Amino acid sequence: MRVGGREEAFDPAAIVTRGQSGAKVIAPWALHWFRRDLRVAGNAALQSSFKKYQGRVVGVFCFDGKFLSRDDFSHDRFQFFIHSLQALREELRSLGSDLLILDQGPEASFSVLGGSLKASGGLPASVTFSRDYEPFARDRDARMGKWFQDQWGVTVESFRDHLVLEPHEVTKPDGSAYQVFGAYKKRWLQVFQDPVIQQRVSAKATGLTYLRSKKVEPIFSLTWKDLGVELEDQCQAMAEKNQRKVSVPIPEAGSKVAYEKLKGFSSRHMKYAQNRDIPGVLGTSQLSIYFKNGSLTTSQAIADLAPGPSDTFLSELIWREFYYSILFHFPSVEADAFLAKFRKIPWVNRPDWFQSWKDGRTGYPIVDAGMRQLLKTGWMHNRVRMIVASFLTKDLHIDYRWGERYFMEKLLDGDLAPNNGGWQWAASTGCDPQPYFRIFNPTLQGKRFDPEGDYVRRWIPELSSCPTKWIHEPAKAPDFSSFGYPLPVCDHSIQSRQALAMYSRAAEGAKQ
Numbered sequence: 048m049r050v051g052g053r054e055e056a057f058d059p060a061a062i063v064t065r066g067q068s069g070a071k072v073i074a075p076w077a078l079h080w081f082r083r084d085l086r087v088a089g090n091a092a093l094q095s096s097f098k099k100y101q102g103r104v105v106g107v108f109c110f111d112g113k114f115l116s117r118d119d120f121s122h123d124r125f126q127f128f129i130h131s132l133q134a135l136r137e138e139l140r141s142l143g144s145d146l147l148i149l150d151q152g153p154e155a156s157f158s159v160l161g162g163s164l165k166a167s168g169g170l171p172a173s174v175t176f177s178r179d180y181e182p183f184a185r186d187r188d189a190r191m192g193k194w195f196q197d198q199w200g201v202t203v204e205s206f207r208d209h210l211v212l213e214p215h216e217v218t219k220p221d222g223s224a225y226q227v228f229g230a231y232k233k234r235w236l237q238v239f240q241d242p243v244i245q246q247r248v249s250a251k252a253t254g255l256t257y258l259r260s261k262k263v264e265p266i267f268s269l270t271w272k273d274l275g276v277e278l279e280d281q282c283q284a285m286a287e288k289n290q291r292k293v294s295v296p297i298p299e300a301g302s303k304v305a306y307e308k309l310k311g312f313s314s315r316h317m318k319y320a321q322n323r324d325i326p327g328v329l330g331t332s333q334l335s336i337y338f339k340n341g342s343l344t345t346s347q348a349i350a351d352l353a354p355g356p357s358d359t360f361l362s363e364l365i366w367r368e369f370y371y372s373i374l375f376h377f378p379s380v381e382a383d384a385f386l387a388k389f390r391k392i393p394w395v396n397r398p399d400w401f402q403s404w405k406d407g408r409t410g411y412p413i414v415d416a417g418m419r420q421l422l423k424t425g426w427m428h429n430r431v432r433m434i435v436a437s438f439l440t441k442d443l444h445i446d447y448r449w450g451e452r453y454f455m456e457k458l459l460d461g462d463l464a465p466n467n468g469g470w471q472w473a474a475s476t477g478c479d480p481q482p483y484f485r486i487f488n489p490t491l492q493g494k495r496f497d498p499e500g501d502y503v504r505r506w507i508p509e510l511s512s513c514p515t516k517w518i519h520e521p522a523k524a525p526d527f528s529s530f531g532y533p534l535p536v537c538d539h540s541i542q543s544r545q546a547l548a549m550y551s552r553a554a555e556g557a558k559q
């Protein structure tokens with residue numbers, strides 16, 4: 048057993064005892080570095096260390112300055128994240144472990160922590176973390192894996208958590224990435240049948256059993272205090288400072304709440320296929336904010352809901368994995384269109400139109416309702432995300448990256464892979480996207496998916512008295528002027544014709 052670079056005998060009895068000199072002697076223990084796996088239940092890395100080190104596991108989270116200074120940083124999402132961390136800490140403490148939250152990037156945080164540990168109980172025997180697939184995270188993890196080995200001389204192990212199947216597990220026979228969702232999904236479902244994977248997913252239900260039980264027992268046996276670490280925790284101060292900039296009600300956070308939401312959804316799951324496209328009803332799971340930070344995983348949802356291979360909800364989870372796979376295999380999509388032929392579209396980018404779109408004042412009710420739902424709640428229904436994204440790119444001719452960044456500023460579930468994938472799908476620039484010549488008509492989309500106008504009236508109070516007949520084209524209503532609602536900023540039929548020309552010219556230009 049390597050501890051702080053030294054070989055030591057494993058002594059399970061000596062959890063925390065005092066040696067003859069009075070100094071603390073702590074049996075080998077493990078440190079888990081939390082990032083996007085903010086829960087205990089079904090956390091494979093924690094579980095593994097828990098077994099190996101007989102409950103002597105503590106957690107660390109560190110805020111990375113690079114993340115906090117991103118230009119698409121969201122105060123709302125950050126607040127939810129801090130609450131999720133606080134909930135995790137409570138959970139760990141009630142189970143006999145602890146979470147230390149540090150306010151510097153990983154190198155700086157672990158250097159300070161290492162100094163403190165060397166002066167007291169000694170370094171951990173092992174460091175674990177759950178894998179993350181974003182380009183930035185992959186670089187960080189490669190760097191930190193080496194750092195832990197060089198600086199601390201400890202074993203470093205990473206585990207799967209965020210995805211059911213990792214990008215390298217669902218590839219073509221030659222190892223290359225699928226670029227068509229249908230083929231990807233087919234292979235995903237085949238791999239998913241593998242008994243090892245089935246067993247892994249059903250093991251996640253064990254984690255849920257823990258959440259189901261009311262009784263909480265201190266199963267862990269090590270805290271930061273035991274280790275002599277009493278570094279100042281900045282989490283509360285950060286939460287208070289950030290709260291001033293929060294613009295939406297922050298939903299309850301943590302794995303217990305996430306699990307309650309999953310339970311709530313299980314009764315709606317049977318009707319998911321029927322209702323998921325109707326923004327006026329609660330037809331979807333609204334679990335995305337918990338999947339994003341790992342308060343709940345998609346594997347846990349699958350373990351609990353046991354969907355069959357043709358289940359529509361499962362299919363949406365596979366879309367999520369598809370977009371992660373695309374980002375993993377083609378990291379350049381973070382900055383540029385997947386399809387080379389659409390990298391040079393001459394977007395018009397009118398700032399006044401962009402502002403109308405952001406404010407939910409384009410004069411197209413279904414678009415405006417979606418944008419206002421986003422502004423007021425930090426979440427938007429998937430069907431409406433597709434409509435507003437199509438509208439921004441193909442009606443307003445604004446670069447999809449402007450919309451993508453704005454979504455990241457506002458969405459509580461803002462997540463690089465599905466956000467980029469969703470935007471590039473709608474803008475027809477992505478991998479297996481909506482063909483560029485299929486352009487959503489926002490009025491017809493409204494009539495089809497919100498026929499009674501319930502969704503529109505909920506988010507646009509000016510239209511509350513607009514008759515259903517005109518709810519998706521209020522400018523035609525005889526008393527339109529009394530609504531105080533704007534006229535359409537543009538004419539859909541003209542704009543969509545121009546979009547077609549813009550895309551086909553770009554494609555032609557790319558050939559030359």
Ligand SMILES: Cc1cc2nc3c(=O)[nH]c(=O)nc-3n(C[C@H](O)[C@H](O)[C@H](O)COP(=O)(O)OP(=O)(O)OC[C@H]3O[C@@H](n4cnc5c(N)ncnc54)[C@H](O)[C@@H]3O)c2cc1C
Binds near residue numbers: 364461465468470473
């Ligand atoms: C332009 C655009 C931007 C988007 N940005 C994000 C984002 O930043 N973060 C995010 O999590 N999702 C994003 N999505 C996907 C989808 O809109 C949300 O995941 C979904 O609305 C979340 O609500 P829900 O949990 O109720 O979904 P449900 O319908 O209950 O679906 C269950 C889960 O499946 C996944 N999922 C569902 N639809 C999709 C999809 N089209 N693509 C990928 N995964 C999906 C999500 O993890 C979701 O939580 C975006 C879609 C579009 C069109």
